[in-house]
Amino acid sequence: MKRRNFIKKTSLSTFTALLGVDIVFGNLLPAGYVPLALQQADPFTLFKKDKEMKVLNDRPWNMEAQAHLLDDSITPNNYMFIRNNGLIPTTIDVDNWTLTIDGESVQKQKTYTLSELKSKFKHYTYQLTLECGGNGRSEFNPPAKGNQWTIGAVSCANWTGIRLKDVLNDAGIKENAVYIGYRSADTHLTGDVDKAPISRGVPMSKALQDETILAFKMNGEDIPLVHGYPLRLVAGGWPASASGKWITGISIRDKVHDGAKMKGASYRVPCKPVAPGSKVKDEDMCIIESMPIKSLITYPKSGALIKKGRNIEVRGHAWAGELGVSKVEYSIDYGTTWNDCNLENPANRLAWQHFSATVGFPSTGYYEVWAKATDTENSAQPMLLPGWNPKGYLNNACHRIAIKVV
């Protein structure tokens, strides 16, 4: 807080102090605080990410994949997007890490050590799709504020842990329970320890699903620090912000959780459709639950030059929040005609599904291959941007790649 106080005291009126911001404040920083310019030496090494990943923000850290990096059936860490609202915890004391279940609707507040959680409750592994609510935000017009995600804020890794419902039931759930809300060990950007960077949650119905887990492994290994080590709530198919990282507590609430980023325009969209650019009152905004039907072409990489007469394999993944994917089609003529792709079943509920097709082109020239997925309730992806909303969430418009036949 010292740093902010210093700015506050001196910057409002004095020109000189403002100009010196980088160097002057650098000399006055509290011990242990590493300035951004030095901190960001190599995020790819720091987080073990592929060099082709795109850094959107370095304080807080936000990084996304590109479509072709997401070709694996199960997303490995090096291609997994990073989304942070606050600062990553710097020290994790695994031996003394605890999870407290509390809240208005808990029968008896209970605290568990990590080893208790691991030994007391049965382990499960699920492949779970996690997509940032704001994935695709960069395309909205008028633009929406926030990290300008393009298409790469989605992953589908294997998560191993214990069912949240087993832990909640162990502590006891009162009949009036409505929602759960998480607490986590990350810190607010300002360094204000009384302020949570994010504390979101899900209704009891989602909390009690088999696949909603408290995970301690990702793809068979300890969860990487940036993705929530040592304990992460994973609620697949919902905005990934519901899957809190570095979890230290879960409150069973008797009302809709009201933690940080549950109100206002955060992870909420207009309850009824609005015209682009509209101002929407808080009371007219509704919390995003299941993510919409979407797909991504992960092979080939956009920009492929191919020889005339050659057929190519096009493949990718499709997912539909709480639902399944019933169909994926492709078009090489801007939606004039659509052809079915082969579609695989998911590894389990809430995992993405792989699609593929062999695609030929009638002549030389510029083509775009568009993919369109349809969910089990018959909702399909729009080719244009879906309904505008103030924060640019839920862009599930069709993905497309450029191909030139030469």
Next chain:
Amino acid sequence: MNRKSIFYSIVGLIILLLILFINYRKQVQEHEYETIETTADNDGIENGIHVNTGLVDAAGLPLVIAHCTGCHSAKLITQNRLSKDGWREAIKWMQETQNLWDLGEDEEAVIAYLSKNYAPTAKGRRDVLNTIEWYTLED
């Protein structure tokens, strides 16, 4: 020498004096703080961009650096495009929920800088695919 370069020379001199002064003061008073290497810092302007932050060099830049980059990266600014109202709303939201202080008389200058240099461009309902990097897809 035009007026702009004279201005920057004076500004540079002020910064230098300020650094010397602060360093001196630090030696005397600030024992609880550690000196941090600043070799990676580049407070200069290259091609109209402030190197350290990536922000456009224009009227109001120092105010924006001071008020906006204390808590979050300048990348949160440079990747966004908002109208005057949009930037005003963003500041209001940060004040209401993220501990941002009252910008006082600086607020209008900050908003003017942001809305001038980071204004939205009309992009329609779906943009064309741009920045395609063509490559030969091997068999």
